[in-house]
Amino acid sequence: MRKAILLIEDETILAKNMGLYLEHHDCEVRHAETAEEGIALLDRFKPDAVVLDFNLPGMDGLEALRRLQERAPTLPVVMITGHGNVEMAVEAMKLGAVEFLTKPVSLAKLKLVLDRTLEDARRDRALDYLTSRDNDTLPRQGLVGESGAIRQLRATLQQLLEAENQMSQSQQSTPPAVLVLGETGTGKEVVARTLHFSGRRRGKPFVELNCAALPADLLESELFGHERGAFTGANERKLGLVETAEGGTLFLDEIGDMDLSLQAKLLKLLEERTMRRVGGLRELNVDVRVIAATHRPLEALVQEGRFRADLYFRLCVVRLVIAPLREREQDALLLAEHFLAELAGRYGRKAPVLSPGAQRRMLAHGWPGNVRELRNVLEQALLMNSSGQIEEHQLALVTMNPTTSVSSAMPGSTRPAANGNLHAGGFPQNGFPHNGYANSGFGNSGFGGLGPTTGTAGTATPVDPVAAAEREVLVSALERCHWNVSRTAQALNLTRDALRYRLEKHGLQRRMSFEPRGPSELG
Numbered sequence: 001m002r003k004a005i006l007l008i009e010d011e012t013i014l015a016k017n018m019g020l021y022l023e024h025h026d027c028e029v030r031h032a033e034t035a036e037e038g039i040a041l042l043d044r045f046k047p048d049a050v051v052l053d054f055n056l057p058g059m060d061g062l063e064a065l066r067r068l069q070e071r072a073p074t075l076p077v078v079m080i081t082g083h084g085n086v087e088m089a090v091e092a093m094k095l096g097a098v099e100f101l102t103k104p105v106s107l108a109k110l111k112l113v114l115d116r117t118l119e120d121a122r123r124d125r126a127l128d129y130l131t132s133r134d135n136d137t138l139p140r141q142g143l144v145g146e147s148g149a150i151r152q153l154r155a156t157l158q159q160l161l162e163a164e165n166q167m168s169q170s171q172q173s174t175p176p177a178v179l180v181l182g183e184t185g186t187g188k189e190v191v192a193r194t195l196h197f198s199g200r201r202r203g204k205p206f207v208e209l210n211c212a213a214l215p216a217d218l219l220e221s222e223l224f225g226h227e228r229g230a231f232t233g234a235n236e237r238k239l240g241l242v243e244t245a246e247g248g249t250l251f252l253d254e255i256g257d258m259d260l261s262l263q264a265k266l267l268k269l270l271e272e273r274t275m276r277r278v279g280g281l282r283e284l285n286v287d288v289r290v291i292a293a294t295h296r297p298l299e300a301l302v303q304e305g306r307f308r309a310d311l312y313f314r315l316c317v318v319r320l321v322i323a324p325l326r327e328r329e330q331d332a333l334l335l336a337e338h339f340l341a342e343l344a345g346r347y348g349r350k351a352p353v354l355s356p357g358a359q360r361r362m363l364a365h366g367w368p369g370n371v372r373e374l375r376n377v378l379e380q381a382l383l384m385n386s387s388g389q390i391e392e393h394q395l396a397l398v399t400m401n402p403t404t405s406v407s408s409a410m411p412g413s414t415r416p417a418a419n420g421n422l423h424a425g426g427f428p429q430n431g432f433p434h435n436g437y438a439n440s441g442f443g444n445s446g447f448g449g450l451g452p453t454t455g456t457a458g459t460a461t462p463v464d465p466v467a468a469a470e471r472e473v474l475v476s477a478l479e480r481c482h483w484n485v486s487r488t489a490q491a492l493n494l495t496r497d498a499l500r501y502r503l504e505k506h507g508l509q510r511r512m513s514f515e516p517r518g519p520s521e522l523g
């Protein structure tokens with residue numbers, strides 16, 4: 001991306017040379033001969049950095065620096081002066097100048113300084129973003145649940161936190177790695193966040209990365225960063241997430257999917273507290289606490305040679321296992337109450353209660369998608385409900401086709417996956433699963449309460465209960481949002497395209513066209 005650089009320099013030849021050089025290196029440059037002119041350019045040009053001369057006609061460089069800082073406190077300013085002006089340089093640094101160059105200016109050095117300055121600014125912005133996002137997504141109540149398994153987990157977390165607090169400052173202060181195991185949706189990330197935000201590192205970044213989401217080479221550069229020119233396309237030096245998490249926590253989700261070659265680098269990080277950027281020559285010291293999680297049986301992966309045993313043992317210094325929801329059924333109703341209150345608040349409604357029938361249904365369900373599934377089912381039920389009481393038939397609990405297996409079964413699961421249920425998934429972007437359920441007994445699962453749903457042409461085709469539920473959710477949300485597509489998509493957490501696809505599927509777009517806003521919204 002081209003960087004915007006504002007030069008405030010009254011020496012025309014120097015300014016021209018700097019401008020040409022920077023433009024040649026993919027910068028967009030504006031030049032002002034006085035501080036007043038430069039400050040006036042700020043709003044229009046919105047520079048990424050300013051190069052400011054000390055000795056300017058009119059307002060001098062220090063005063064200009066003060067004004068620039070007032071107007072744009074995070075804007076990096078590089079100062080330029082003649083030789084020997086040490087006092088002024090010190091003053092400028094105190095005022096927040098990021099760098100100081102003396103005349104004659106080496107253009108290559110100026111470029112290096114700007115590169116570094118802009119990279120630091122990028123990292124600061126990333127940290128600000130991560131911190132604000134963490135504050136937004138921090139679970140307010142931590143782990144909800146009163147089952148023996150959750151109480152035990154909370155007690156272990158408490159012990160861990162106390163042990164960390166007692167680590168004396170003189171000792172190696174990076175706490176040991178933690179491995180969190182549990183089926184998908186059991187709350188592994190909640191545990192990781194609880195450890196970070198309740199511990200000594202809470203003021204530092206919590207950085208998460210899903211190791212299954214990227215191919216190995218991208219993952220490596222994402223984690224460890226790279227030097228400029230390390231590979232084709234590496235036009236700039238980039239800091240990795242390990243460095244971004246300095247002083248804080250790196251949460252590596254789906255660690256079981258990490259490539260073997262990268263596992264070696266991670267082991268080095270854990271053992272020696274050092275890392276090297278891709279294409280870099282220097283070992284860098286880092287202080288990052290690693291929390292890794294997976295729904296896969298890591299022990300089995302070790303035996304198969306797909307996960308390094310030494311890394312496994314290093315990660316296992318603290319090993320936390322979260323029981324699946326079906327093994328702590330009593331938590332289901334507590335979690336339901338918690339989510340209904342939270343979601344009702346979000347949708348600006350009064351929290352509904354669960355009817356006795358709905359409670360029984362929830363207690364009998366297998367929850368293969370665990371707490372995430374429970375939350376999604378309740379969100380959907382809440383959207384469909386207007387009576388203040390959620391009935392059994394409003395819970396879209398999908399029973400799994402016996403031929404479909406849940407890949408996430410953990411060792412120790414008390415119920416074979418094939419007897420469980422398929423993740424119902426709230427309102428998936430690709431729609432509710434509705435193939436293959438015809439013979440699965442799904443029709444008896446309580447959707448009858450939605451009433452018969454006609455097809456687009458009103459023909460008496462056999463009712464597909466999942467499609468019926470989906471249609472019901474759509475209609476109810478559309479009505480609440482006065483058939484406004486954007487607002488409905490937002491309410492259902494869908495993209496406009498995904499919603500449009502679904503409206504067409506259910507023949508609902510014709511109805512939209514009668515609404516004044518409909519056709520243009522549908523695009």
Ligand SMILES: Nc1ncnc2c1ncn2[C@@H]1O[C@H](COP(=O)(O)OP(=O)(O)OP(=O)(O)O)[C@@H](O)[C@H]1O
Nearest residue numbers: 142143144183184185186187188189190295371372
């Ligand atoms: N005990 C709990 N109390 C409150 N909320 C929970 C609890 N467990 C899970 N959740 C919520 O359930 C959802 C899924 O949890 P989370 O993302 O932590 O699961 P996960 O095990 O990391 O899943 P995955 O393996 O798919 O990454 C989140 O919305 C989370 O806030």
